[in-house]
Amino acid sequence: MSHRSFTHLDALESEAIHIMREVAAECANPALLFSGGKDSIVLLRLAEKAFRPGRFPFPLLHIDTEHNFPEVIAFRDHRAKELGERLIVRSMDDSIKKGRVVLRSENQSRNPFQSITLLDAIAEFSFDACIGGARRDEEKARAKERIFSFRDEFGQWDPKNQRPELWSLYNTKTHSGENIRVFPISNWTELDVWEYIARENLEVPSIYFAHWREVIPRDSGLLPVSHLVQPRDNEKIEKIMVRFRTVGDMSCTCPVASDAASVGEIIAETAMTRITERGATRMDDQTSDASMELRKKEGYF
Amino acid sequence: MSVVENVGLDRAELLRFIAAGSVDDGKSTLIGRLLHDSKSIFEDQLSSIAKTSSKRGMQNVDLSLLTDGLQAEREQGITIDVAYRYFATPKRKFIIADTPGHEQYTRNMVTGASTANLAIILIDARKGVLTQSRRHTYLASLVGIPHIVVAVNKMDLVEYSQEVFTRICDDFAVFSQHLNLRNIEYIPMSALNGDMVVERGDQLNWYQGRTLIDLLENVDIEHDVNLDDFRFPVQWVCRPQTEELHDFRGYMGRVESGSIKVGDAVTIQPSGLHSRIKEILLYQSNFDEAFAPQSVTVTIEDHLDISRGDMLIKSDDQPRVDKEFTAMLCWLSEQPLSSGRKYIVKHTTRMVKGLVSQIDYRVDVNTLNQEKTDSLRMNDIARVVMKVQQPLVFDAYSRNRATGSFILIDETTNNTVAAGMIC
Numbered sequence: 001m002s003h004r005s006f007t008h009l010d011a012l013e014s015e016a017i018h019i020m021r022e023v024a025a026e027c028a029n030p031a032l033l034f035s036g037g038k039d040s041i042v043l044l045r046l047a048e049k050a051f052r053p054g055r056f057p058f059p060l061l062h063i064d065t066e067h068n069f070p071e072v073i074a075f076r077d078h079r080a081k082e083l084g085e086r087l088i089v090r091s092m093d094d095s096i097k098k099g100r101v102v103l104r105s106e107n108q109s110r111n112p113f114q115s116i117t118l119l120d121a122i123a124e125f126s127f128d129a130c131i132g133g134a135r136r137d138e139e140k141a142r143a144k145e146r147i148f149s150f151r152d153e154f155g156q157w158d159p160k161n162q163r164p165e166l167w168s169l170y171n172t173k174t175h176s177g178e179n180i181r182v183f184p185i186s187n188w189t190e191l192d193v194w195e196y197i198a199r200e201n202l203e204v205p206s207i208y209f210a211h212w213r214e215v216i217p218r219d220s221g222l223l224p225v226s227h228l229v230q231p232r233d234n235e236k237i238e239k240i241m242v243r244f245r246t247v248g249d250m251s252c253t254c255p256v257a258s259d260a261a262s263v264g265e266i267i268a269e270t271a272m273t274r275i276t277e278r279g280a281t282r283m284d285d286q287t288s289d290a291s292m293e294l295r296k297k298e299g300y301f
Numbered sequence: 302m303s304v305v306e307n308v309g310l311d312r313a314e315l316l317r318f319i320a321a322g323s324v325d326d327g328k329s330t331l332i333g334r335l336l337h338d339s340k341s342i343f344e345d346q347l348s349s350i351a352k353t354s355s356k357r358g359m360q361n362v363d364l365s366l367l368t369d370g371l372q373a374e375r376e377q378g379i380t381i382d383v384a385y386r387y388f389a390t391p392k393r394k395f396i397i398a399d400t401p402g403h404e405q406y407t408r409n410m411v412t413g414a415s416t417a418n419l420a421i422i423l424i425d426a427r428k429g430v431l432t433q434s435r436r437h438t439y440l441a442s443l444v445g446i447p448h449i450v451v452a453v454n455k456m457d458l459v460e461y462s463q464e465v466f467t468r469i470c471d472d473f474a475v476f477s478q479h480l481n482l483r484n485i486e487y488i489p490m491s492a493l494n495g496d497m498v499v500e501r502g503d504q505l506n507w508y509q510g511r512t513l514i515d516l517l518e519n520v521d522i523e524h525d526v527n528l529d530d531f532r533f534p535v536q537w538v539c540r541p542q543t544e545e546l547h548d549f550r551g552y553m554g555r556v557e558s559g560s561i562k563v564g565d566a567v568t569i570q571p572s573g574l575h576s577r578i579k580e581i582l583l584y585q586s587n588f589d590e591a592f593a594p595q596s597v598t599v600t601i602e603d604h605l606d607i608s609r610g611d612m613l614i615k616s617d618d619q620p621r622v623d624k625e626f627t628a629m630l631c632w633l634s635e636q637p638l639s640s641g642r643k644y645i646v647k648h649t650t651r652m653v654k655g656l657v658s659q660i661d662y663r664v665d666v667n668t669l670n671q672e673k674t675d676s677l678r679m680n681d682i683a684r685v686v687m688k689v690q691q692p693l694v695f696d697a698y699s700r701n702r703a704t705g706s707f708i709l710i711d712e713t714t715n716n717t718v719a720a721g722m723i724c
Contacts, residue, residue, distance in 0.1 A: 006314070006592075006594075006595075007313060007314065007315075008313045008314055008315035008393070008394040010595070011314075011315040011594065012315070013596075014555060014594050014595055014596040015594075017555075017596035018536070018554075018555045018596050021536040021537045021553055021554070021596075022536060022650075024537055025536055025537050025609050025650070048584055049583055049584040049596075050537075050553070050596070051537075051539065051553075052584050052585075053539065053541050053546055053549065053551070054539040054540070054541045054551070055541070057537075136385045136387070137387050140384075143384045143385055143386065144383070144384045144385075163716060163717045164408065164412045164633045164708075164717050164720070165383075165412065165717075166411070166412055166415040166416075166706070166708060166717075166720045167415045167416060167702065167703070167706045167708075168416075168703075169647050169648075169706065169707065169708045171647065171708065171710055171715070171716075171717045173645075173710055173715035174715065175715065186385070187385065187387070187396055189387050189389070189394075191389070192394070273343075
């Protein structure tokens with residue numbers, strides 16, 4: 001490599017490694033949020049680059065809604081084991097049992113309640129920083145969020161009271177009980193993530209690739225049939241070739257029709273796609289113009 | 302993978318820029334136009350703003366809505382200081398720091414500009430070079446943005462007059478000659494109609510220069526990084542202490558400027574100790590050489606006591622090591638500077654206590670006049686003398702953005718209260 005061939009992926013990678021090392025050095029007790037999804041898969045490779053041959057200076061943490069696709073959970077466990085790093089899983093079912101989360105129905109989306117289980121885990125382990133895989137291109141609330149996003153003792157994001165972030169001089173100071181969410185891939189787009197997965201030859205859960213699946217067309221999306229999602233009256237199940245652009249709560253994460261069977265084909269499709277990642281796949285982000293903003297204020301990452 | 306190679310994105314460079322101007326200059330329209338004409342707007346985004354446009358009784362889709370704010374901003378009539386937008390062409394990937402105008406503009410622009418390679422200074426063709434254009438240009442020069450594009454916008458409202466454009470260029474050149482700006486380009490355009498943004502349009506045929514996108518794609522950013530002085534602030538020391546890596550000590554950090562080769566002699570500051578580079582690593586790769594802005598891990602020939610906050614420097618070019626220095630300070634906090642009060646100074650990977658021991662003058666950002674003052678409020682820019690408890694290893698900001706910049710943190714609130722650039 002020479003200076004001339006320093007690409008945008010090299011620049012984004014170097015920035016993310018720098019951010020992770022700042023967290024490790026300045027935060028007393030950080031954790032890395034790992035869900036088994038593509039963005040956090042990229043985070044793990046960046047952590048390997050940042051800290052090998054040493055161990056990660058933080059555990060991996062997954063807030064499990066128990067509504068996850070089984071392929072993703074299997075992948076999560078496999079990848080953590082392969083890395084030999086500690087994985088902490090905190091389940092929303094436990095929060096429900098303890099009465100911390102009250103659902104209207106068993107099958108409703110659990111995404112909004114992840115914040116409660118996350119905040120409980122942060123309190124349990126006294127984490128002062130959580131590294132997450134959120135990107136600014138995902139959503140307009142994210143576009144205005146800092147790389148080091150400060151949260152008060154209730155886990156709340158205050159968009160109008162953010163610390164100025166200049167150069168790469170990050171302010172990591174917190175008072176006891178407060179917490180910072182850190183987003184090393186803030187400046188990456190969906191396409192950057194796939195190009196990096198290709199370049200690094202990273203393994204991803206199988207449901208990212210095209211496969212036959214039973215779905216129910218509902219509103220503007222294709223809902224995957226599962227024990228959580230069954231057809232309503234007048235709805236029909238269709239079996240079509242799909243892939244997932246994001247992997248989240250099974251009750252509200254929709255696949256897109258696609259025959260992209262390899263990372264290269266996904267990149268080609270991503271470069272051509274005309275619909276945003278969340279617009280295509282997340283029913284819960286479409287409920288209002290400000291749904292993500294509201295959830296973040298409640299402690300969502 | 303062939304498609305990717307055709308698109309060429311995997312070899313694209315990264316350019317960060319800022320667009321400076323108020324709402325009236327058509328800044329949101331320009332950013333919307335860039336995103337739209339470079340096909341970076343998705344259908345669901347477009348249909349959402351089309352809906353809003355028609356709700357507001359507009360005939361055409363208002364592209365400025367693409368940069369519209371959050372619910373919290375609309376409800377409270379405030380604007381959040383910086384939003385980041387992304388788009389790509391086959392040649393480059395772009396990050397726009399979108400900073401809204403209004404009274405807090407100095408703070409916002411300095412924040413957004415701190416990482417920018419290029420600033421677009423928007424000028425309304427009907428109004429010419431205004432006080433705010435001077436202010437934006439001064440701030441761009443203060444923060445050391447290497448490339449300036451003067452976008453003379455709303456040419457459609459002056460009948461695309463070459464004369465108007467030339468007069469504005471002349472005015473701008475006169476006032477900016479005293480500022481330390483290396484590279485200024487001028488483009489006439491109509492962001493509303495799309496002339497000279499991505500497409501040339503057919504109204505400005507007298508203009509032979511580049512379109513905005515052509516310039517953004519081709520401006521030479523390779524020399525924006527200081528490639529001469531090797532500076533490597535240590536972020537993290539890796540000591541696995543496993544059986545096979547018992548004696549391994551890796552110094553992890555980012556090459557902030559210059560380059561280094563295996564075998565090069567290095568000095569460690571502020572201790573002044575010497576050694577040589579033994580290995581340059583990252584994960585499973587070994588390199589002969591590393592250059593800015595690569596993040597790497599290095600090992601050295603000798604066992605020295607090196608920790609976070611120390612800096613590795615190529616032995617033949619030394620920075621300054623001192624506990625006192627002069628700097629331009631931009632005050633960012635609603636809490637004014639308390640003179641004599643100690644703040645935390647974060648500089649490279651080092652944090653020390655320090656204070657503002659003297660305010661030489663404050664700059665009126667509208668007139669560029671220097672005035673006496675004994676306090677600093679939000680948006681003030683001043684030349685000050687800083688004193689710190691432990692020595693810092695630094696260069697002048699004009700020579701090295703990474704080793705010449707620092708922030709001040711209030712110890713009580715933990716807020717970032719000021720940004721400094723060492724003179």
